[in-house]
Amino acid sequence: MENNLQYTQQTPAATAAGDPAEVERSSALPPPPTPKAKTAGEKHGFWHDQWKRIKKYRKLLWFLIPAAAFTLVFSYVPMLGILFSFKGAGFDLTRGDILFNLTHGDWTIQNYLDIFVDTTMFHAVGNTLLINVIRLALCFPLSIVIAVMLSELKNQTFSKVILIIITIPNFLSWAIVIGIWSGFLHPDTGFFGKALTEIGIVNIMAQESWFKPLVIFLSAWKGAGWGCILFYSAIMSIDKTYYESATLEGANKLQKMWYLTLPSILPTIALMLVLNIAGMMAVGFEQVWTMMQADASLINSQITLDTYIYRISNLDASNNVPFATALGVFNGIIGLVLMLVGNAITTKTLKRGLW
């Protein structure tokens, strides 16, 4: 067993992506300050040191300004908008503009309390979790399996052609993907829809019980091929001599896959898994919103958290704004927690953070 572990732990080095990776990895450690900077820092303190650096980089620092300005205006200014989630029922955009509403009216935390008595919210969180967890459990391994299968092909041209074909759906927008599949599943004109009608399943695109399976299936159809490229290139960069020696020792294909290929791409798998979990709350807005039916009676089985926020902030009555903002903050906090947990996991197991 120990023998085997050693064997597999050597291989990941082969997956590293050349020089930048190595440089980055060494810089992930706390960078040792240069002796010069250290003495300067000891003599004159932190600010003097920074001032010297600013002088050194004075011609370069303005490079930061455009990116910082866009981030400030379109990411940080909206964070001030969180204040709206503490506004009471008096919020009314017909009474005055947005700033007027911010400075007038009373403050309350009622909106946050309302979140936890809102039944649709519970359905939305439940649906979001259900869809995302199942999607992760099915689509993520699917990408790895496809990558391994592609790498097993002997004919390079064949594998390239298949790779190109399965990545096509990634370049279609969600509106097109859903359009194509509503056509394909259409009971009258669709190829598959007609076949399904024959065996008695009519128009699954319009059926409530098929909504979640279809959401998951369509995201697999669109994303699995694209998702496999990363794993495929990781497998391709494994040193071929490992496979040769494994063959000489009499390992068969399955053994090579299980004891050589998978352990070698394990760091990539772990990283992508954590990234996927961390970004879980933020995916699927366009897809779910486009697939949702306008029928309000179906809302509880189809709504997800971000489509729910979108829906209530879309409704005309502007007194929904504080509650929708509170829901958005709630959603943001879940996302933040997932990100921080994901970062903690990668820092601990892979010795590097997510950023």
Add this chain to the structure above:
Amino acid sequence: MDRNPQMIEAEMTEAEVATQQLATEGAAAVAAVPYVSLSKKEKKALRKANRIRESVLDVILAVVNVVLLLVGTVIIILPLLNYFSLAFNDGYHNLEVVLWPTKFSLFPFEYIFRGDGAVDFWTSFGNSVIITLIVTVVSNLVEAMAAYVLSKKDCPFRSGIMMFFIITMLFSAGIVPIRLLMTMLNLNDTIWSVVLISISNVTHLLYFKTFFEGIPTDIEEAARLDGASELQLFFLIVIPMSLPIIGSCCFFTIVGTWNGYGSALLFITDTPKNVGVMPLAYYIYYFMNKAAKDQTDFEFTMNSANIQAAMMLLSIVPIVMMYPYVVRYIKSGLQIGSVKG
């Protein structure tokens, strides 16, 4: 494994350890196979027998592999064929379509190119071109510039500035405040709201930073000694050296902006008066849900499914045309993404 494990391990190679471990985990009965008592001759014979059996297994696996991959490819291709053959089909014969046009007709494309009926399509096509161009150039340029400064190890307040950018990746205030901001700036129902919201892209900043850190500083020092200014250094030396990462990031931006309509959903309401400012993907969404049902023209109604298919096909063309040129950059870009993403 029970009897004399050290001797076994000394004799066996790693792969055999693996094999045997697989066997012991699988069934206890297999573990009782008396490896030790075999003579060298018998072992050789066993190996030979194993090799033949394994190669048969390998052949079966290879066949299954190819078959499964072909099935997967068919699952991708069938809906595309089935749906896009509508684009070349006569609307009166849609019921007969299987995987190819049954009654060939170019009416859908004629309708779109004729101009009178499909003005909105071309307006939104133009909108998408403008949005994608601006976002791709400005976003990647701006992020690359910031990443260049931050890639310097002794940049002042480096970690503080990084934190400033990374926080926006971790936490966002949600869609309502950003909609209110756009309302305040009077940018709702214009393409500029979509452009402005798409420019900040911290993920690409991190990709660029990782890549720039890998560029040897000697080159920059040499250029500086030759009298290059910081601007020249960046545009004439750093950017040409970073084409793989810049190319793939640009391609990701192009695909994301061309196909995305999440931000358009936020800032542009899907009413008929707004068709002039819709990006293409959003217009197709709108056409699917609304426009096709509002039309009264008989010929249009009969062919609306075909026109929709033709529009979708046309909207894919720019991305598909770009793909062969950037495909070689994509792998390196993705790898950097996985190194630090």
